[in-house]
Amino acid sequence: MAASSPPPTLRGRGAEMNHLGRALERVLTGQSVRVLIEGEGGIGKSRLLAETLTLARAQGFEVVTAKGDEVQQTRPFGVIADALGCVRTATDTRRRDIAELLTTHEHTERGTITVSSDPGLQFRAVDALSDLVEALAVAGPLVVGLDDLHWADPSSLLTLAAIERAIEGLPVLLIACYRPFPRSRSLTEVVARLGAAGAVRLRPGPLDESDVAGLVAEVVGADPGGGLVAQASAAAGNPLFLIELLDSIMREGGLHRSDGRADIGDRSLPASLRLTILRRLSALPEAALRALRAGSLLGSSFSPDELAAVVGGGLADLAPALETALDSGVLEEDGDHLHFRHDLIREAVYADIPASLRHGLHRDAATRLAATGAPAARVAEQFTRGAFPGDPEAIDWLIRAARGAASSAPETAAAHLARAAELMTPGDGRLDLLLSERADALMLAGSVVEAVTSCRSLLRRPHDARAEDAVRLRLGAALLVNGRPGEALRELDVVVGSADASAAQRASALSESATARMWLADFDGADDAARRAYELAEAAGSRRFAAAAQATRSVVACMRGHMAGAMELNDQALDLAERSYRRDGHGYPVYATRGWILVELDQPQRAHRVLDEGRSLSEELGVRWPLVTYQSYLAVVRFAAGEWDDAAAELEAGIGLAEESGVTYALKPSYSALALIRLHRGDLAGARSAVDAAETIGDRGSRLFDHRVRWARALLREAEGDPAGAYRMLAEGWRGCRAAGMAVDYAVIGPDLVRLARAAGDLESAEEVTRVVTAVATANDVASISGAALRCRALLRDDADAANGAIDAYVGGARRLEAALAREEAAGLAAAQGRRDDARALLREAAAVFEGLGATRCVVRVDAALRRLGVRRGSRGPRRRPDRGWASLTETESRIADLVAEGLTNPQIAGRLYVSRRTVQTHVSHVFTKLGISSRAQLATQVTQHRNDALAGM
Numbered sequence: 001m002a003a004s005s006p007p008p009t010l011r012g013r014g015a016e017m018n019h020l021g022r023a024l025e026r027v028l029t030g031q032s033v034r035v036l037i038e039g040e041g042g043i044g045k046s047r048l049l050a051e052t053l054t055l056a057r058a059q060g061f062e063v064v065t066a067k068g069d070e071v072q073q074t075r076p077f078g079v080i081a082d083a084l085g086c087v088r089t090a091t092d093t094r095r096r097d098i099a100e101l102l103t104t105h106e107h108t109e110r111g112t113i114t115v116s117s118d119p120g121l122q123f124r125a126v127d128a129l130s131d132l133v134e135a136l137a138v139a140g141p142l143v144v145g146l147d148d149l150h151w152a153d154p155s156s157l158l159t160l161a162a163i164e165r166a167i168e169g170l171p172v173l174l175i176a177c178y179r180p181f182p183r184s185r186s187l188t189e190v191v192a193r194l195g196a197a198g199a200v201r202l203r204p205g206p207l208d209e210s211d212v213a214g215l216v217a218e219v220v221g222a223d224p225g226g227g228l229v230a231q232a233s234a235a236a237g238n239p240l241f242l243i244e245l246l247d248s249i250m251r252e253g254g255l256h257r258s259d260g261r262a263d264i265g266d267r268s269l270p271a272s273l274r275l276t277i278l279r280r281l282s283a284l285p286e287a288a289l290r291a292l293r294a295g296s297l298l299g300s301s302f303s304p305d306e307l308a309a310v311v312g313g314g315l316a317d318l319a320p321a322l323e324t325a326l327d328s329g330v331l332e333e334d335g336d337h338l339h340f341r342h343d344l345i346r347e348a349v350y351a352d353i354p355a356s357l358r359h360g361l362h363r364d365a366a367t368r369l370a371a372t373g374a375p376a377a378r379v380a381e382q383f384t385r386g387a388f389p390g391d392p393e394a395i396d397w398l399i400r401a402a403r404g405a406a407s408s409a410p411e412t413a414a415a416h417l418a419r420a421a422e423l424m425t426p427g428d429g430r431l432d433l434l435l436s437e438r439a440d441a442l443m444l445a446g447s448v449v450e451a452v453t454s455c456r457s458l459l460r461r462p463h464d465a466r467a468e469d470a471v472r473l474r475l476g477a478a479l480l481v482n483g484r485p486g487e488a489l490r491e492l493d494v495v496v497g498s499a500d501a502s503a504a505q506r507a508s509a510l511s512e513s514a515t516a517r518m519w520l521a522d523f524d525g526a527d528d529a530a531r532r533a534y535e536l537a538e539a540a541g542s543r544r545f546a547a548a549a550q551a552t553r554s555v556v557a558c559m560r561g562h563m564a565g566a567m568e569l570n571d572q573a574l575d576l577a578e579r580s581y582r583r584d585g586h587g588y589p590v591y592a593t594r595g596w597i598l599v600e601l602d603q604p605q606r607a608h609r610v611l612d613e614g615r616s617l618s619e620e621l622g623v624r625w626p627l628v629t630y631q632s633y634l635a636v637v638r639f640a641a642g643e644w645d646d647a648a649a650e651l652e653a654g655i656g657l658a659e660e661s662g663v664t665y666a667l668k669p670s671y672s673a674l675a676l677i678r679l680h681r682g683d684l685a686g687a688r689s690a691v692d693a694a695e696t697i698g699d700r701g702s703r704l705f706d707h708r709v710r711w712a713r714a715l716l717r718e719a720e721g722d723p724a725g726a727y728r729m730l731a732e733g734w735r736g737c738r739a740a741g742m743a744v745d746y747a748v749i750g751p752d753l754v755r756l757a758r759a760a761g762d763l764e765s766a767e768e769v770t771r772v773v774t775a776v777a778t779a780n781d782v783a784s785i786s787g788a789a790l791r792c793r794a795l796l797r798d799d800a801d802a803a804n805g806a807i808d809a810y811v812g813g814a815r816r817l818e819a820a821l822a823r824e825e826a827a828g829l830a831a832a833q834g835r836r837d838d839a840r841a842l843l844r845e846a847a848a849v850f851e852g853l854g855a856t857r858c859v860v861r862v863d864a865a866l867r868r869l870g871v872r873r874g875s876r877g878p879r880r881r882p883d884r885g886w887a888s889l890t891e892t893e894s895r896i897a898d899l900v901a902e903g904l905t906n907p908q909i910a911g912r913l914y915v916s917r918r919t920v921q922t923h924v925s926h927v928f929t930k931l932g933i934s935s936r937a938q939l940a941t942q943v944t945q946h947r948n949d950a951l952a953g954m
Contacts (some may be wrong), residue, residue: 008218008243010051012211013044016202020052023173023200024059027141030937032167034199036191037177041344042240042273044204045177049145052175056143061173062136063143068151070343071299071385074377074401074416076122076409077102079146079156080129080163094135098128102408122155122408122444124619127907127917130162134905137170138936148300148343149178149187154411154445157186161193165921166906169928169936186411206237215239219246220255225263228255240342241273248280277348284328287321292330296350297358297365297382301339309372310365362386366397376401380416390425398423399434402441410444417441432458432467439474443481451478469494469501473509476516483664484701485516492516507536507545511588514552518559519665519702521740527556547576547585551593558597561743561776567601570594586617589626595633600744602783602813604641611637612914628654628663631916632670639673642816644853645890648677649926653918667697668705675712679719680817680855687716707733707742711749718756719857727756734769743776747788751821754795763796770796783813791822800829820849824862831869840869847873854881886946888930896923900936901943 010017016037023033037045046067053063066083069075081087086098102125136142144163146152152160160176167174176194178187195201207215216224216232224232231249235242249255254264281289294310295302304322308315322338325331330345331338340346353361363386370379380394380401387394402416417438424431435458442451455475458467472491479488495501495509510533517526530552537545554569570593577585591614598607615630635650651674658664671694678686694709710733718726730753737745750773757766770792777789787809794803803826810819827842843866850858863873882888889897892913899909906924910917928934931942 007047008215010044010047011215011239012207013048013204016048016204017051019200019202020048020175021055024052024056024061024143027061027143027171027173028059030169030171030935032170032172032935033174034164034194034197035173035175035202036194036199037175037202037204038180039204040238041179041347042238042342043206044239046147046342047239048202048204049147049175049177052173053143053145056141056173059141061141061143062139063145064133064136065143065145065147067147067300068149068153068156069300070151070347071297071381072301072378073151073153074381074405074412075153076155076377076405076412077125077129077153077159079149079152080159081156083144083146084129084132086129086132094132098125098132101125101128122158122410125155125408126159126162127619129159130166131905131907133163133172134166134170134907137167137172138903138905141171141173143173143175145175145177147177149176149190150182150184151300151343152187153409154184154186154415155409157184157190158411160190164190164194164197168921169900169924169934169939171935171937207239207242208237212237212242215242216246219243220250220262222257222260222262225261227264228262231264235273238273240344241276244273244276244280248276251280251283273344274348274351277345278352281328281330281349284330285321285324288324288328291318291321292325292349293353294361294365295331295338295340296346296353297361297385300343300346301334301337303337305372306369306374307338309368309374312368359386359388363394366393370397376404377412377416384416384419384423387423389423390428391423395420395423402437406441406444410441411447414438414441414445414447429464432464433470436467436470436474439471439478443474443478448478448482451475452482465500469498469505473505473512476509476512480512480516480519481663481665483697485519486701489513489516489520503536503540504542504545507533507540507542507549510536511545511548511552514549518552518556519704521703521706521736521742523556523559523741527553530556543576543580544585544587547573547580547590548588549573550576551588551590554597555593558600559740559742559744561746561780563597563601563744563780563782566597570597583617586614587626589614589618589629591615591617592626592629592633595630595637599633599637599640600782602815604637604814607637608634615916627916628658629666631657631918632666634915635670636673639677641814642849642853644677644681644855646892648674649892649922650915650919651677653916653922656922657918664697665702668694668702669708671697672705672708672712675716679712679715680850680853680857682857682860684716684719687712687719691716703736703740704742707737707745707749709733710736711752714756715752723756723759727753727760727762730756731765738772746773746776747785750788751791751795751818754792758795766792766796783809784815784818787813787815787818787822791818791825794822794825794829798829798832800826800833803829816849817853817855820846820853820855820858823849824858824865827865831865836869840866840871843869843871884930884932886931886942889927893923893927893930896920897927897939897943900924900927901940 020035023035026033037048039045053065056063064083066079068079072078081099081102084095086095086102088096088099090096090099133144146160149157164174212232213224213229216228232242232245235245249264255262256265281292291307291311295307297310298306304315304318308318311318322331326333329341332341362382366379366382366386369382376397380397383394383397398416398420402413402420405416406413417434421431421434421438424434435454439451439454442454452475455471455478458471472495476488476492476495479491492509492513496506496513501509510529514526514530514533517529530549534546534549537549550569550573554566554573557566557569573590574594577583577590591610595607595611595614598610611630611634615627618626618630631650631654635647635654638647638650651670654670655667658667671690675687675690675694678690691709691713694712710729714726714730714733717729730749733749734753737749750769753769754766757769773792774789777785787806790802790806790809793799794806803822806822807819807826810822823842823846827839827846830842831839843862847859847862850862866873896909899912904912906917906920909920927939931939933939933942
């Protein structure tokens with residue numbers, strides 16, 4: 001059918017269009033809606049999408065749309081960039097900047113892929129593209145329509161997952177169309193994510209007999225006869241197949257009309273869609289068919305210049321053939337590109353080329369494209385489709401394409417390297433080295449388990465000795481990220497002891513092994529390995545590994561309770577990172593280690609500034625994995641400072657980011673802190689869930705912070721009425737903490753252990769704990785550690801002076817929870833000594849702090865103590881925030897609600913409040929839940945109403 005002919009009436013899709021129409025209506029109310037359309041080729045997915053986009057445009061929606069392409073499915077961010085119009089010629093500066101970012105490394109020449117070769121370019125691109133979608137949605141209702149996602153590149157699918165998160169509460173309709181097969185792992189994950197977010201699933205099936213008859217009548221312009229109806233049944237209810245079948249019959253003169261009816265004779269037609277399409281195309285001139293065959297090699301979409309290069313000759317010679325193809329409706333125009341009207345047409349043309357000829361044509365196309373200076377990925381795609389085993393040109397172009405894509409699309413780089421490895425002969429000396437590069441690309445892509453499997457598979461078989469150390473180094477890094485430090489250490493130690501390893505490799509292995517030993521709570525081993533790594537790195541001139549080594553040593557010194565030495569070592573690490581090549585020393589989160597030390601030194605404001613600076617630097621450098629660390633440590637800062645509302649949001653955001661990225665080593669302290677917040681706020685079920693999750697993480701091999709998990713579990717058991725079990729649990733945690741020499745945490749769990757030990761009648765253990773905590777306090781001038789030592793002494797000996805001293809120390813160190821607990825304990829001693837007024841005053845002070853923290857369980861306990869002293873705080877009781885309504889919002893949530901109402905996007909809010917965009921997303925989600933709404937438009941309305949109510953009240 002000619003391109004200018006209107007498509008026939010959409011039939012048999014009333015239910016699907018009703019769903020899509022309601023989705024548009026919901027978006028107009030400010031909600032975000034996801035729709036998945038799955039079905040076989042030709043069943044009508046694209047038509048449903050097109051009809052919906054037409055409706056959306058008529059209703060004033062902004063529409064962005066694109067489709068995947070089988071031949072271009074390795075073009076990084078291809079589908080998403082096409083949909084958003086991110087090209088260098090875009091009139092919009094933002095889109096031009098994104099296009100520039102996507103092509104930054106397009107022509108990168110040879111150079112080994114490493115985890116330091118700008119590993120975060122991909123994530124900068126993902127953030128930029130998802131931010132653009134959010135900005136479009138804030139400006140007005142938006143439809144994002146993505147077709148043929150079964151051919152989408154992995155980077156586009158990764159971005160789609162980020163977009164799905166970013167559109168929450170925004171007026172966006174996201175429509176994803178795909179076939180059931182092929183189904184990549186990336187597409188499977190995205191479909192699952194959209195499904196979990198409540199996506200509407202549409203699976204258009206075959207048309208029924210009445211719809212088929214109606215479609216036949218419309219296309220042929222007459223009532224169909226029995227023969228035509230029987231022939232139409234060969235289409236099996238597939239609309240595209242049926243239309244192409246009818247078109248072939250009419251073009252070949254096989255249709256007979258009589259008395260308002262149309263029918264066919266006895267002549268049979270092909271039963272397959274491919275043959276039907278080919279029969280129809282056979283009427284085209286040979287020049288047009290040659291152009292179509294050449295175009296099918298390039299994919300569903302191609303530029304006229306590319307086609308001219310592949311065919312040979314100039315555009316002027318090709319123009320008549322292209323005009324014929326356009327007039328026939330086989331090709332359509334799309335800006336400066338041409339595309340096949342339907343993928344099934346391209347597939348039919350492509351499959352009609354003999355396989356042996358296809359290989360040669362692809363190879364010829366690759367050579368011609370390379371001569372025109374086409375991108376390496378485009379050339380490599382053609383070479384790989386026409387390659388033969390051992391093909392040197394194909395292998396070379398695949399490697400070039402992989403190294404060009406490593407930073408922006410590591411999944412694509414891994415795929416190119418895998419294909420290059422398949423083409424290499426067993427005797428090719430580059431094979432194993434190439435596979436080690438692929439493992440690095442897999443790590444950059446977040447496919448850590450696949451990287452581990454790949455490395456182990458290579459090491460188990462006979463392999464090139466030159467690749468041994470590189471592969472083990474990559475395997476050790478992958479295992480460490482995967483939370484298996486013991487297994488990682490075994491691989492890294494082999495590299496350290498290898499006579500063939502370079503100085504840089506040994507320095508890297510020692511630096512990684514130092515981290516592994518630290519997470520195994522082997523501080524002596526960690527410090528020794530880090531010291532040796534530093535010496536090797538300095539000798540090799542690698543400030544990157546030297547910075548990582550000194551940062552690890554600073555953490556170890558902090559853990560041991562040597563705070564002054566920890567800061568001195570961290571100063572050195574920061575200086576080395578700043579002076580490293582391209583500041584790649586910040587690939588190890590040096591600022592995060594500094595922030596941790598400052599928290600332990602009771603300097604939360606400095607810690608917050610440092611961690612914010614480190615997070616911003618990671619985003620600037622494009623190194624994403626440390627972002628998990630910064631998110632987690634910022635949450636810990638807020639927890640320690642008593643900013644529990646914000647701490648809980650930061651913890652939830654950090655946990656989500658860790659589980660999504662696989663960077664899970666900091667989850668135990670995060671879950672433990674979240675458990676304590678929930679416990680003190682009376683949410684025992686939530687606390688139990690957090691502790692269970694922390695214990696599951698602990699099963700992966702890391703032993704660091706096990707004592708914090710046991711501490712949280714012990715306090716939970718006490719709350720559940722099992723003080724004896726609580727004491728046993730916490731005593732076990734103390735023994736592990738002492739065995740590791742983690743002195744900085746003696747003060748964390750010491751006071752609770754002394755309290756539980758004394759209640760259990762174990763005075764000897766209580767005395768030993770008090771002595772140990774006091775020794776750490778004496779060695780460090782840190783207010784919170786001194787406060788803990790004084791609390792231990794007060795709890796052990798009923799020492800009122802020590803109890804009052806603990807209050808003063810904690811107040812000086814800005815530890816609000818500990819200061820309130822110290823007041824509560826001091827009140828107990830005062831009451832026992834008959835100083836009832838002092839006890840009442842202390843309890844009131846403690847209650848005020850607990851109320852500020854939202855620690856309702858603690859407030860209940862304090863109120864009970866006050867009642868025993870003859871004081872009733874009346875009906876006020878514990879000031880628990882409501883679960884729903886405007887009064888349930890925290891201060892930060894209220895502020896974010898105001899900023900949302902002003903029209904700011906999540907990234908803009910994050911920049912204004914100095915938090916991560918993921919934290920903003922978490923806050924916005926909480927606001928929606930508490931207010932019972934689902935869109936930013938509804939939130940803006942409620943903000944306005946709340947302000948009006950406040951003014952009326954004034």
